[in-house]
Amino acid sequence: MADVFEVLHEDPSGARLGRLNTAHGAIDTPAFLPVGTAGTVKGITQESLEDLGAQILLANTYHLYLRPGHALIRDLGGLHKFMAWPRAILTDSGGYQVFSLAGLRKITDQGVLFRSHLDGAEHLLTPEKAVDVQLALGSDIAMVLDECIETPAPRGHAATAVKRTTEWARRSRKHFQECARRNGGLDSAGNAASQLQFGIVQGATFADLRRESARQLLDLDFPGYSVGGLAVGEPHAITCEMTAEVTALLPKDRPRYLMGVGKPEQLADYVALGIDMMDCVLPTRAARHGCLYTSHGRVLIRNARYAKDSRPLDNQCHCPACGRYSRAYLRHLFLAGELLASILGTLHNVHFYLDIMRRIRDSIAFGNLAGLSSELHARFQADPS
């Protein structure tokens, strides 16, 4: 797999500097993936994402499957063309949203029966269907369908979910490879020909189940491994402990993706545990609510203290919002509920996250990841400024 993923440097903590090669460009890892739920990262144009240096986005299969539909996107040339995004895209399997958003779900070994949150229509998502939908979307990296459970979970429930997740992963891998053989490169659309399918390790907060899940997936020889079902309410220390249990078992030559994380001060921690990829709605969602991340910590921009503050949001930031607008103006936009509040806030927060990742990569290269981690914790664990 050396051509797909190259580890360029590994520091003593286990943090890795790498390069993930996809059909839509190389991704410098560790990487953060802005979340483009419905084929758009909320509040920001694709041009701006390119300008900010985003090399890969996440899109949600569940949302795109329901609207506008994966067949429509396939017919229009795939998701890259549909959303006019020439760089890499990772899609999830749809499982997490089925378990968190959809109504009336019924889980069987076959798959998940659920009702759309949009119109109540009934849909069956199977491991094979999740593969098919993602092939139709033509993402560069696809996830297998896994069973996501609520936490804290009883051990028995978690063990059953691991068992099913492994079985679904087996079916997903088999179906994916059959499609590859049948289509002589997976799909009629050129992009899908090089889609990478990742397995997902589950096991809730039980270390032995996490190890068991990881070991079972290794047999299926995925080109990359995700860690799912974490950062869903458990303490950060537990998230780290479970992640460490898993990354210790994963092959060093495959990328590792911790799904759905994290807060700014946590990103370096996960990287130190050997994680190469992360995604989270936090920078974009927080931006729309006026929570802006800066080199001085969190800024809740609606606060009255910024009413007459003519300084830029972050004087150390090189994003277009900080280059032009004042805190007082940003505060005004948020209080007035203006679209420009979300636009500028999103631009800034996405830039901030991508910039943290640049600093993380630099600090791995220079052997100072722990120092960066301490700095981020000191800045962000205090109360919002």
Place this chain on the structure above:
Amino acid sequence: MADVFEVLHEDPSGARLGRLNTAHGAIDTPAFLPVGTAGTVKGITQESLEDLGAQILLANTYHLYLRPGHALIRDLGGLHKFMAWPRAILTDSGGYQVFSLAGLRKITDQGVLFRSHLDGAEHLLTPEKAVDVQLALGSDIAMVLDECIETPAPRGHAATAVKRTTEWARRSRKHFQECARRNGGLDSAGNAASQLQFGIVQGATFADLRRESARQLLDLDFPGYSVGGLAVGEPHAITCEMTAEVTALLPKDRPRYLMGVGKPEQLADYVALGIDMMDCVLPTRAARHGCLYTSHGRVLIRNARYAKDSRPLDNQCHCPACGRYSRAYLRHLFLAGELLASILGTLHNVHFYLDIMRRIRDSIAFGNLAGLSSELHARFQADPS
């Protein structure tokens, strides 16, 4: 006034090609002013407005007076600095919004007592106050307070409003000039030193009242004249008739501003009547509702016919949205209620309006304004495509 406004060319219809010189740059006229109600044109950054070639914006005094407050904006260096917009700004007097948005208003000769639509607080807006607030904002062009009445209006009511509008204009002009003398250039902020105050002609749909209003204002020697209280529900022919009555009386060496217009196909009509400036929320508001203006006519982008349409919204358009995204993707964004829908729609519609104005100016220069007008009417008066 030749240094403020230069008429470069006048065609036989009365349409004028001109240049309005402000402290924040020259404005090619006829000009369309995008509306930045609360100090932001909804859905678009100031960078994009510059890129699209906007030379002047309108901002609403009523909104900025209530939030964040004109004193705060003055203390932060004026509206240009506050909203980071280096080009020209025109402010209205606040009167129109008081009459349309505020609660519990009571009109006397002194001014208008109203309750804020935000918090119900009581405020008194007088002609002098409207001058003071706009001086504090530091706009390049300010409007006098006028009495806006609902139409259709009884003649007696319209006549009373004209009388009061003239009296208020007299007080506004006097106060404005006293401020100028007292401050040796109006205001401590440099920009306000060259603020231009425009009078506003009222008279509802009564030609003789319109003429009377115009004649009375001429005595006050404003550097520019607005036509208010039109395009508020009356037929387009009446709007044109009233406008023509007024422009026939206005001095040729002063800019003429028809407030709150118009639809794409009407812009050239008003210009043909000698109008130099127009503003309207239509391009931005329609954009947010999925009504997009193109060289082929109106596109209601949510329509199912665009579901699989991979073409750009307008293949003759040079805006960033048309350069990158498809109709199918735009439709998806609108149906999904995504912020990017408003962002791209606004970018396109503002570009479209500014482009019509470029074409109007070109057609005056080449003597073919009537041809352009016919073309626009043919494209936009038909049902939405």
